[in-house]
Amino acid sequence: MTGLYQDxxxxxxxxxxxxxxxxxxxxxxxxxxxxCGDRVxxxxxxxxxxxxxxxxxxxxxxxxxxxxxxxVLGKNPEMxxxxxxxFTRVVTTGEADPSLxxxxxxxxxxxxPSRIGCATLPWRALEEAxxxx
Amino acid sequence: MQTDFAALxxxxxxxxxxxxxxxxxFLDSAASAQKPRAVIDAMVHVMEAQYANxxxxxxxxxxxxxxxxxxxxxxxxxxxxxxxxxxxxxxxNATESxxxxxxxxxxxxxxxxxxxxxxxxxxxxxxxxxxxxxxxxGTELRIIKIxxxxxxxxxxxxxxxxxxxxxxxxxxxxxxxxxxxxxxxxLARFAHAHGAxxxxxxxxAVVHRRIDMHATDADFFVFSGHKLYGPTGIGVLYAKAEIxxxxxxxxxxxxxxxxxxxxxxxxxxxxxxxxxxxxxxIETIGLGAAIDYVTGIGLDAIAVHEQTLTEHALAVLPGxxxxxxxxxxxDRGGVISFVMKDAHAHDIATLLDRQGIAVRxxxxxxxxxxxxxxxxxxxxxxxxxxxxxxxxxxxxxxxERVGKIFA
Numbered sequence: 001m002t003g004l005y006q007d008x009x010x011x012x013x014x015x016x017x018x019x020x021x022x023x024x025x026x027x028x029x030x031x032x033x034x035x036c037g038d039r040v041x042x043x044x045x046x047x048x049x050x051x052x053x054x055x056x057x058x059x060x061x062x063x064x065x066x067x068x069x070x071x072v073l074g075k076n077p078e079m080x081x082x083x084x085x086x087f088t089r090v091v092t093t094g095e096a097d098p099s100l101x102x103x104x105x106x107x108x109x110x111x112x113p114s115r116i117g118c119a120t121l122p123w124r125a126l127e128e129a130x131x132x133x
Numbered sequence: 134m135q136t137d138f139a140a141l142x143x144x145x146x147x148x149x150x151x152x153x154x155x156x157x158x159f160l161d162s163a164a165s166a167q168k169p170r171a172v173i174d175a176m177v178h179v180m181e182a183q184y185a186n187x188x189x190x191x192x193x194x195x196x197x198x199x200x201x202x203x204x205x206x207x208x209x210x211x212x213x214x215x216x217x218x219x220x221x222x223x224x225x226n227a228t229e230s231x232x233x234x235x236x237x238x239x240x241x242x243x244x245x246x247x248x249x250x251x252x253x254x255x256x257x258x259x260x261x262x263x264x265x266x267x268x269x270x271g272t273e274l275r276i277i278k279i280x281x282x283x284x285x286x287x288x289x290x291x292x293x294x295x296x297x298x299x300x301x302x303x304x305x306x307x308x309x310x311x312x313x314x315x316x317x318x319x320l321a322r323f324a325h326a327h328g329a330x331x332x333x334x335x336x337x338a339v340v341h342r343r344i345d346m347h348a349t350d351a352d353f354f355v356f357s358g359h360k361l362y363g364p365t366g367i368g369v370l371y372a373k374a375e376i377x378x379x380x381x382x383x384x385x386x387x388x389x390x391x392x393x394x395x396x397x398x399x400x401x402x403x404x405x406x407x408x409x410x411x412x413x414x415i416e417t418i419g420l421g422a423a424i425d426y427v428t429g430i431g432l433d434a435i436a437v438h439e440q441t442l443t444e445h446a447l448a449v450l451p452g453x454x455x456x457x458x459x460x461x462x463x464d465r466g467g468v469i470s471f472v473m474k475d476a477h478a479h480d481i482a483t484l485l486d487r488q489g490i491a492v493r494x495x496x497x498x499x500x501x502x503x504x505x506x507x508x509x510x511x512x513x514x515x516x517x518x519x520x521x522x523x524x525x526x527x528x529x530x531x532x533e534r535v536g537k538i539f540a
């Protein structure tokens with residue numbers, strides 16, 4: 001049962017490192033789930049790929065948003081899309097990807113098909129924000 | 134004689150299933166109830182022994198099937214104490230029943246500028262069709278407030294009706310989120326005194342209480358078969374005969390006509406006017422078996438049993454650290470929504486699921502109500518006739534474990 005709710009997930013939910021609206025940002029996008037009502041907004045400064053988020057929803061989604069912001073910091077858009085693709089594979093298959101570091105904490109989501117969308121929701125918002133730059 | 138409700142669990146084959154290696158504790162009956170053997174057998178019997186299309190064939194199988202199908206109409210008329218079998222229209226589900234009323238009655242009996250009133254605790258099914266009618270036909274949609282306890286705010290009701298333009302009150306008899314029963318007889322009297330009709334969404338209530346169209350004086354009453362231990366794909370619209378008589382068809386096709394030519398078609402009498410195409414024959418007969426099943430136990434006995442469950446849940450759940458139950462209506466049934474400090478509803482549902490406990494989490498197709506309650510989602514436990522006190526204790530214990538993970 002705790003495979004999904006690992007300490008790193010719970011810690012990022014309780015004490016996020018990248019939460020809140022920044023003073024300056026260049027693009028933003030919101031993704032929401034009509035099924036459960038979860039909603040996340042990401043704020044993006046493409047220089048240095050600085051991402052902040054406002055996540056309203058479950059622990060999995062909120063932790064995913066924060067882990068995402070850490071994972072993409074300093075990357076270029078192409079690398080972000082690659083990470084997003086690899087992350088989706090991890091949460092779908094449950095197989096860890098050594099290149100993804102802490103994002104692998106969410107690999108357990110693969111056992112909960114109805115929750116995979118929670119983990120990928122922030123990534124949908126980020127991809128849209130990148131397109132809005 | 135006292136009914137042994139624990140023994141009735143044997144009638145529901147699915148309750149013997151294990152989930153994640155644990156006994157299934159199914160607390161999501163308000164979304165859809167499990168099916169007793171009698172319903173399953175009745176549906177299998179139709180397909181194995183007594184099946185053909187209805188109302189068409191001049192052969193043995195069609196006649197037998199038509200008889201079995203139409204007998205369910207009589208059964209429902211008795212079950213809800215309607216004035217006549219012709220007041221019972223078969224639909225796909227309660228949502229379709231409400232859409233039928235909005236489309237057919239709404240566009241013919243209402244004029245632009247007339248208003249439809251709903252409450253803040255309606256399911257989307259009893260809100261969106263009236264929005265669509267508003268946008269297509271120029272009617273107004275008004276919202277009656279609820280109190281913080283989750284009951285109808287009578288002052289708001291009176292304000293909404295004050296100018297005399299409300300022609301329909303569309304209201305749930307039991308909230309699918311708060312479990313609140315609304316005083317439908319009093320509401321019907323109020324609506325009628327103000328020159329309005331009343332539509333009652335009976336989806337939740339019909340499962341838990343004896344329903345009586347004569348006593349309630351409802352103009353429209355809708356429910357779905359699948360929450361009443363019957364199959365999916367069959368719903369019911371009750372409407373007073375004189376109202377149905379004046380309503381134009383909802384959909385065109387076979388079975389709903391009196392005569393057809395290229396120039397003009399004429400409509401069959403109700404209820405057939407509203408039943409275009411081959412109906413859900415097997416499901417309808419399954420619903421008949423479900424009604425036999427619950428009336429065999431007795432709705433009054435079911436109501437007493439479920440009241441015990443509800444009172445027990447309301448007593449033990451607040452003992453879970455950080456748990457808050459939403460709503461505090463005086464008259465409430467076995468649908469309980471709650472939130473927990475620090476644990477989101479979806480996380481609660483996932484963690485309970487791993488313990489074999491099925492609850493619903495989300496906005497329960499009632500997004501505006503979530504806004505009114507100041508939450509985005511809730512977890513919801515709902516009870517059926519097969520629910521036990523031990524299952525409610527298992528829920529409380531499971532929630533304690535959830536609380537510890539998020540503490």
